[in-house]
Amino acid sequence: MSGRWGERGPGKRWHREFRGGGYRITIPRQIILQVLDESKKHLSAEDIFLKVHQIYPTIGLTTVYRTLELLVGMGLVFKFDFGDGRARYELCRGDDSSSHHHHLVCTNCGRIIDYAEFIEEELELINKTKQELEKKYGFEIRNHTLQFYGLCKRCKAIKE
């Protein structure tokens, strides 16, 4: 892996963010971040737990939850809800439009497609909206989600 989170470069960047917050850099945390970095997809806590478990079997599910909560709170990880009762997590890879994407959720089978169409235009509108909302409501907006719901190709075909 080679992004913001990779092993290479001038030390792991998140180390600084951890230290600044008074958080310790522990093996479970390193492995959880590694798993998030290696997987481009919206993983559930259990998905992450299973992958982490393969690397370091003594790490428990509780630690996964607690670490994710921490990372979400620090703004390093996004938490999504696709309506199936379990949260999904994804590493933030910066604000540039190249990494920006959203989700298309099949309400029938749960399939999720990442998309990034019209991201430039979207970011423009989002930024405008964001500024307006910050001014109007005094909110400090940190992120946003945009999701489309419907039937995927396969489910649509079955229903017809």
Place this chain on the structure above:
Amino acid sequence: MSGRWGERGPGKRWHREFRGGGYRITIPRQIILQVLDESKKHLSAEDIFLKVHQIYPTIGLTTVYRTLELLVGMGLVFKFDFGDGRARYELCRGDDSSSHHHHLVCTNCGRIIDYAEFIEEELELINKTKQELEKKYGFEIRNHTLQFYGLCKRCKAIKE
């Protein structure tokens, strides 16, 4: 109340949709729709249950959940998730931009603000995106959500 769901007009419109689907028009269902119609806000299942309970005390929470599932499936109700572990429900009031709105969620206290800034522009972009995604992925898109997360005025002040 006077909208699409009101008592007035040429009969309750949703009756037709129910009959068409082979669903029965029962007292619990009528009351749940009434409660949704009278409240403009994203209610949790329990919120709805409590209001329904005041009108007709024998209706149970299970029925509320089952009815909401039905209504969401029929596309008459939106289900939202604001990240606090409980789903919220809101009556669909048509696709016109006058009723279209989104949510601003405080990740600290859970406060939710409805907003409708730049809705016209948004719908334009959404429609364009929607068409592109339907063509590209074969999805039949039925709706979308756009949510901003951050700190509300009060929480921002406290944290400073």
Place this chain on the structure above:
DNA sequence: ATATCTGCAAAGACTTTGCATGAGA
């Protein structure tokens, strides 16, 4: 040294399911 972190087990919160009874068409 010492405050933070972890794993386990148990608890908690929300939602769904099984089943006999009741009700709409």
Place this chain on the structure above:
DNA sequence: TCTCATGCAAAGTCTTTGCAGATAT
């Protein structure tokens, strides 16, 4: 009449909490 819907209780899922032992700095 004959399905479909309801209510209760129980079960199911995902997530959080309490606590003693382990760990990072």
